[in-house]
Amino acid sequence: MKLAKLKEFRQAAYKYLGKARDATFELTDAVLLTRNAYSLADFSLSPVFRRRWSSIYEALQDSRPQRQNLMQLYIQQIPIALC
Incomplete structure (x- = not known):
């Protein structure tokens, strides 16, 4: 994926995250980049999650993502198969 396309995708996804979108966005990155996590608090150890560990719980509680828009x-992003 080209960098410009990735940036465009991330910006579009960010706007659909609802409340607590900053913490939710960082949590998403931490989930994708963390190899082993045995609790939610483990994600706070990821370098991309720059908040306090309690922000994870607040993000999950407060976030109301626009699921339909995110799914679309x-x-x-699914590539069209070449026949």
């Missing part, structure tokens, strides 16, 4: 965005 994800589907748009």
Whole structure:
């Protein structure tokens, strides 16, 4: 994926995260980059999660992502198979 396309995708996804979008976005990055996590607090050790560990719980509680819009965005990223 080209860097510009990745940036565009991340910006689009960010706007659909609802409340607590900053913490939710960082938590998403931490989930994707953390190899082993035995609790939610383990994600706070990721270098991309720059908040206190309690922000993880607040993000999960407060975030109200626009699921339909996010799903459409994800589907748009699926490459069209060449026949």
